[in-house]
Amino acid sequence: MDYLKLLRERAEKSRVYSSHQLVGLTVAQILNDEEHKALFIRLAKDNKGVDLIAIARSVAEKKEVKNKGAYFMRLVQKMGITRRHANSHNKRQRRRNLSAKKD
Secondary structure (H helix, E strand, O other): OHHHHHHHHHHHOOOOOOHHHHHHHHHHHHHOOHHHHHHHHHHHHHOOHHHHHHHHHHHHHOOOOOOHHHHHHHHHHHHOOOHHHHHHHHHHHHHHHHHHHHO
């Protein structure tokens, strides 16, 4: 029975293995939007964590914003931060298409 208790306790603890995970979780806590922590971790993986945390803090300071997570994402899109990943994905797709045409 002690083993099950130990497993439950371990499941409750957060495990952060890399810096982008820490940045994503920090952004989620700042915005009080734990539901979308995977999205914030993905953003942190592809972008500078310092920039994301700075944007999140500025959004958190605004009292009139009801949905801080959505507002944060809108600001990130306006700044063009999310486009970097999309552009690199498009380049990979074009390379694949060109190599498929050669064969």
